[in-house]
């Protein structure tokens with residue numbers, strides 16, 4: 001995980017002459033007291049501390065944790081910096097806002113009077129709520145141009161910005177130099193997604209779908225590998241496989257032609273229907289090591305309801321193509337959704353079985369409605385109280401709002417884990 005939005009903003013500001021410091025509060029190398037443990041492929045398990053549950057979760061029999069830096073460590077990192085003129089804070093999942101609130105609190109206490117600007121995904125999807133966290137300004141949407149304009153106003157800089165473009169190919173590369181020796185990077189080869197699935201906020205965040213130029217993407221990968229010595233690269237695209245022949249397929253060819261040795265990962269689910277035999281071979285040759293497929297459910301009626309993106313036969317075909325290309329169950333996993341409205345546990349168990357029968361491990365994805373989406377509005381019409389984004393936390397939403405039984409959830413989790421273990425043992 002890397003705060004890619006902040007890294008783009010930092011890079012734009014630096015290119016225009018502003019001095020920027022970055023604190024990544026979930027960077028596992030950030031400090032001795034919040035060190036994470038290293039897993040496979042330079043993936044870290046982030047340090048966490050159990051903290052008091054918010055009032056809204058008082059009856060939930062689960063622990064509530066803060067991930068990343070302790071407030072003490074954050075304070076000492078801040079004190080080591082010169083007093084900033086402006087502070088920008090990013091945000092991610094809407095229901096992670098308590099961490100954002102705490103961050104702003106510490107910033108205000110450490111640097112009283114310094115204006116704080118809050119942006120990011122939570123600030124975009126829940127703009128009104130974000131205004132209650134104590135920031136001086138909330139900016140919804142893309143932040144590069146907005147922050148540049150804001151800094152220009154702040155410093156009375158009259159530079160001409162009429163030619164500024166926030167298309168990814170027109171901007172400087174993300175400011176990875178803020179990490180001492182990054183072993184991994186996250187990147188985008190496109191912005192947005194042309195589909196408008198009723199449960200997904202991608203088209204709210206990025207109304208337009210744009211592919212980057214293949215050569216520029218490969219140049220960026222080369223820069224990470226050769227200049228930064230990065231070994232693992234994760235794609236954050238919403239629709240990585242779209243127009244695959246001229247896009248990701250061509251990117252893979254570029255990686256191979258230039259002899260770039262890195263491991264590639266796709267934690268954000270891929271469209272299984274698009275994995276042809278040729279594409280599977282290209283992904284394998286380029287060095288993809290983590291393939292996550294969005295499967296959602298094997299229930300045909302529900303597949304139709306949720307835009308028919310992947311069919312059972314399409315999923316089976318994708319798996320065949322991947323395995324024939326050389327991938328093994330070690331690299332491939334499918335996301336199966338649990339806790340959708342009206343979804344019985346048996347349907348999830350059938351979906352788990354369907355995936356595991358094809359020798360693929362399952363990663364259970366808990367459903368929760370995302371502000372700004374059709375499904376969210378439907379949930380509100382059906383009585384969901386949208387006033388506190390915490391209530392859409394994916395761990396509790398289905399249990400509290402839809403009456404899914406904790407025992408059912410645990411049963412599905414156990415069955416899926418046992419099946420995954422069997423697959424790994426046999427492979």
Ligand code: B12
Pocket residue numbers: 001002003004005006008009087088089090091092093094095117118119120121122124125139141142143144146147188192199200201202205206236237238267268365366367368369370371392394
């Ligand atoms: C990468 C990603 C992940 C990664 C993790 C990334 C991370 N760093 O934490 C992984 C794969 C692990 C992940 C997991 C999940 N994710 Co996710 N993920 C994304 C994704 C695809 C990209 C985010 C990103 O980095 N974008 C690229 C950067 C450049 O954009 P950005 O951060 O938004 O920054 C821009 C602006 O926001 C703004 N900005 C940012 N910071 C700042 C700061 C200031 C000061 C300003 C002014 C502006 C500003 O400017 C930036 C540049 O333009 C988004 C979808 C999307 N298109 O955004 C979903 C998304 C955030 N995820 C989502 C979901 C649903 C999930 C899961 C819950 C799925 C599931 N059911 O399991 C899990 C949650 C895990 C958990 N523990 O709860 C939802 C949001 C849910 C919510 N309620 O908020 C999204 C929007 C996708 C969707 N389907 O709608 N995710």
